[in-house]
Amino acid sequence: MAKLIKQKSFQITILVVFLLIILAGVVYFNGKSGEAVARVNGETITKDDLYNALVEQNGEEVLDSLISDKIIELEIKKQNITVGEEAVQTEIQNISVQYGGEEAFKQALEAYGYSMENVKADVKKNLEIKKLLEPGITITEDEMKNYFEENKDTFNEEEQVKASHILVDTEEKALEVKNKLSAGEDFAEMAKQYSTDTGNKDQGGELGFFSRGDMVKEFEDAAFSMEIGKVSDPIKTEYGYHIIKVEEKKPAKEANYEESKAQVKETLLDQKLSAAYDTWLQDKYEEYKIDNLL
Known part of the structure; x- marks a missing residue:
């Protein structure tokens, strides 16, 4: 990946x-x-x-x-x-x-x-x-709603593709892998056997979901143009030759509060934790018996 x-x-x-x-x-x-x-x-x-x-x-x-x-x-x-x-x-x-x-x-x-x-x-x-x-830490409903309205664009979902890939060094090797896949070989097993991408080969080449701008252009253009379930011909990038399999797609989606609520709460919690930590630790310093003998 x-x-x-x-x-x-x-x-x-x-x-x-x-x-x-x-x-x-x-x-x-x-x-x-x-x-x-x-x-x-x-x-x-x-x-x-x-x-x-x-x-x-x-x-x-x-x-x-x-x-x-x-x-x-x-x-x-x-x-x-x-x-x-x-x-x-x-x-x-x-x-x-x-x-x-x-x-x-x-x-x-x-x-x-x-x-x-x-x-x-x-x-x-x-x-x-x-x-x-x-x-x-207390987070109110009003706080969450206000934060969502002020930062609504950040919760919008971009178009996404979920895909797996097999990365090899040469076009010849890529064509060999492609032929085996066309003959019925399992994509995940082929990734484990052939892929040079050590970050995901053991997971069958799974890349998870990604948006436009996350991948190099040649890979991205191919993945977003493919149909679900299809396997690509070899795609050349600066990293080698890729065989891509598209597994799922998500269209772009405008955020709404109810679906973003959990994420909003988590964001506000992280923001409040920093300030709360300093106060909490100072209270504990006063509570504990501390002898500095340096």
Whole structure:
């Protein structure tokens, strides 16, 4: 999927200093404090030096973040908050769509040195915080209606196509796959066997629904012009040759409040969560006994 969708601008914020502080702390407490971490012309820089420098530069900020994390952890335990793996995966899938697909999202993470395990941990934590705060947030019917009227265009549904594809490197290979499909071979199995798009080949080449502007032009033009259930001839793009199967189509549709209500509520909830979090955390700081011994 990522090989087809146009790249979108993105930024992933990684707290490098935070990680260095933690690393320094682990090294410091698990080894000899005077042990060398570097030498310059025989002069030693010790673990003490490294740790103290990092603490001096960002220690208060990082410690405050760790205290906040500990408060959240204790509240989650106190209120028996749980977030399942399925919810985490769904949220990650939603995020990956915003980056142009699973493969593009993975490439973005690699570029910033961030792992999928880091993402899962962050997503799970955010979902847990959401569960903690949501009971205290009120969203009225009037708020939802006003927001919908002010942002109605954003809830309109564009024309969409649901399709699968098989991507190969050469036209010869594409024609071979096409002939096998014409002879009755299963499209999903052919995708698993032949497709070079690692982002979706194991799912039978499924791309889900997409709108105009999401895919490269040649692919998009073909998919939107095809009939449901039809399989295309090889389509050449900058990524190779595609065999496309159109599975479903949705016409453009103007939004109405009742159908958009759940989405409106979720949008307003996300907006209110940020402000509610700061107030909630400040209250918890006053509630908990905190000794800062840095």
